[in-house]
Amino acid sequence: MKIEYHIEGGNFSAAGSASSEIKKILKQFNISPFLLRRIAVALYESEMNVVAHAYRGIMRVEIQPSGIRVVVEDEGPGIEDIEKAMEEGFSTATEEVRQMGFGAGMGLPNIKKNSDEMRLVSSPGEGTRLAFSVNF
Amino acid sequence: MSKRHFVNFLSHVKMNVDRVNEIVNGKVLFVSDPFLLYTSAFASDLMSDVLRYYMENTLLITGLCTLQAVRTAEISNISCIIFARGKRVSNDMLQLAKEYNIAIIESGLTMFEISGRLYQNGLKPIVD
Numbered sequence: 001m002k003i004e005y006h007i008e009g010g011n012f013s014a015a016g017s018a019s020s021e022i023k024k025i026l027k028q029f030n031i032s033p034f035l036l037r038r039i040a041v042a043l044y045e046s047e048m049n050v051v052a053h054a055y056r057g058i059m060r061v062e063i064q065p066s067g068i069r070v071v072v073e074d075e076g077p078g079i080e081d082i083e084k085a086m087e088e089g090f091s092t093a094t095e096e097v098r099q100m101g102f103g104a105g106m107g108l109p110n111i112k113k114n115s116d117e118m119r120l121v122s123s124p125g126e127g128t129r130l131a132f133s134v135n136f
Numbered sequence: 137m138s139k140r141h142f143v144n145f146l147s148h149v150k151m152n153v154d155r156v157n158e159i160v161n162g163k164v165l166f167v168s169d170p171f172l173l174y175t176s177a178f179a180s181d182l183m184s185d186v187l188r189y190y191m192e193n194t195l196l197i198t199g200l201c202t203l204q205a206v207r208t209a210e211i212s213n214i215s216c217i218i219f220a221r222g223k224r225v226s227n228d229m230l231q232l233a234k235e236y237n238i239a240i241i242e243s244g245l246t247m248f249e250i251s252g253r254l255y256q257n258g259l260k261p262i263v264d
Contacts, residue, residue: 012203012204013203013228015204015207016204016207016208016210016211017207019211020207020210020211020236023210023211033192033213034190037190037211037212037213040211040212041187041211041212043211044187044207044208044211045184045187099202100183100200100202100204101181101182101183101184101198101200101202101204101205101208102182102183102184102204104182104184104185106182106184106185106187106188107184110184110187110188113188
C-alpha cells in the first residue's frame, strides 16, 4: 500500500494532519499500540520539520507486511551540517515554531529513536531528503 | 493504614476525567469517555518532549494552548489534556479534540499546582 501527502511549509494549523491520517490507516492493521506510537511520532516530527523549515514537501509512505517505509522530500534551505542537526538541543527554528511547542532540537533525534533505520541527505539551498523505516 | 499499605494503595490509583477535574478545580469542555481511567500524568510546554515518552492512560498538563498541543496528544495516545494558567481553548482546538476523542479541561491553576495536586492524589510520573 502506498500513500502520498503534500506538506505545505509554514502552514502550522495543518501541521500534523498527514501523520494523523496515516496513523488512522495503520490502526486498521494489527499493529501493537507501542509500534503504532513509534511510527506516529517519527511521522509527526518529520512533517513538523517540513512545515517549520521548508517551502513545501512530499511525504511518501509505503506499508508492507514487514514494516513501514517513509520518505520525506522537501524543497527548502536544506541542512548545512547534518551531524550538528542530529545533536539533541541544536535547532535553527524560528520564534514562531518555538511558540508552537517545537524547535527545541529534539525532532531529528526523536525520529532516530523511533525508527529502525534512518537516512538523511541534504543539499543546502535546495532541499532535504529523509528516509526512515520501522519494522513490524 | 500502614505506610507500606498506603504506598501500595497509591500505586494503584486510577481516576476518571470528573475526578481529575475536581482535583484541579477545572472546567470540562469535552469528555469522550467518562469511564476512562488515568494512572499517570505528564506536564510540559514542549511538545517534542511529550513525543519522547511512551504514554498510556496518561494526562497531559500544558500551558501551550495551540492546535499542536491537541495534535501532539493524538499522536502520543493521550486522551485528556489539562490546559493550565487559565488558558482558553479555541473553537478550532475543541473541534479537533472532539474529532480525536480527547477530553479537554481548562484550569486556572499553574502547571506546578495542577501537578502537585494530582501527584498528591496518587497519579504517577512517566518513567522513560
